[in-house]
Amino acid sequence: MSWRETLGAPPSTERPYTHNSQNTQKHTEPGNCADIADSAYRDSKQESSKLLEALADACRGLAITPTEVKLALAAEDIDDWRNGTISTDTLAAFAHSLVQRRDMDQGKCPDDYTETATCKHCGPIWLWFSGEVLGCPWCWNRAADKPIPRPCSVHCGDCIHFKRINHPHLGHCSKGEPEAIAGLWDMDRRYCECFLPRPQQTHNDQPRPPRADTKR
Ligand SMILES: [Zn+2]
Incomplete structure (x- = not known):
């Protein structure tokens, strides 16, 4: 018979006790962690306001706020700034490119x-x-289905959004561009920010005479 049984202590007492001792050790840690976290928090807050200051210079005259630029910076960019490898000029160029985008x-x-x-x-x-x-x-606009301003007019017939009907020249626009009741004429020139070219057949590739011959 063990001393526990003799004293009537439950058999599991020993284990919780060791647990407790571990817990006691760990108990001191949260305090340390909190201190470390606190000072890290203060450091990062200080750093963040320094970065915002630098970005305020970079954003001067631009229609964008330092906070917006900060959000767009990658973690590596912020590391570079911290290490002094990103100049205010570079930050300004980045802010400019964001406005442009x-x-x-x-x-x-x-x-x-x-x-x-x-x-x-x-x-x-x-x-x-x-x-x-x-x-x-x-x-980027194309991928996000956003308008693309054009330097010239285009033919609907060359566009992937032109859906031909049972007519040699007429079709409808799948992007809902304004059209006559009959539809759009494939060879008409119009200005369109939704236009996307049909993939070209191998026009630009090297000529392949044997193939062309067999086709005709
Ligand atoms: Zn493109």
């Missing part, structure tokens, strides 16, 4: 997008240089 999301063309270019996926676009591109800043 916001305007573009609303279909507004940036002032420096003065050239006409063609994006493979977006069609005719405004850009800061001319030519043909495989992707462009307006691709």
Whole structure:
């Protein structure tokens, strides 16, 4: 018979006791943790206000608030700022690009997008240089189903949203662009911010005479 049984103590007493002793040790920790958390909180608050100060300089003259820019910064960006590898100029450029992106999301063309270019996926676009591109800043609008301002008019027949009816030239717009009762004429030129080019058949690829021959 053990001493516990002799004294009538329940057999499980020992275990809770050890638990308790662990708990007692741990009890001191939350206090330490709270202190550490408290000072970390103060540090991060101080740092946050320093960052907001720097961003206030960066946002001067721009239609965006320091808090909005701060929210857009990635954790790595904030690390870089903390380490002094991001200058106020860089922050200003970032703030400017955010304002520009916001305007573009609303279909507004940036002032420096003065050239006409063609994006493979977006069609005719405004850009800061001319030519043909495989992707462009307006691709974000396309992906988000937002309007893309155009430098020129387009043919409905070249657009993926043009749904042909049983007629050689007529169809309807699946994006709900205004149209006559009969529909839209495929070769009519119109200005459209919803236009998206139909994927081109292998036009730009190298000519393949044998294939062309067998087709005709
Ligand atoms: Zn594009």
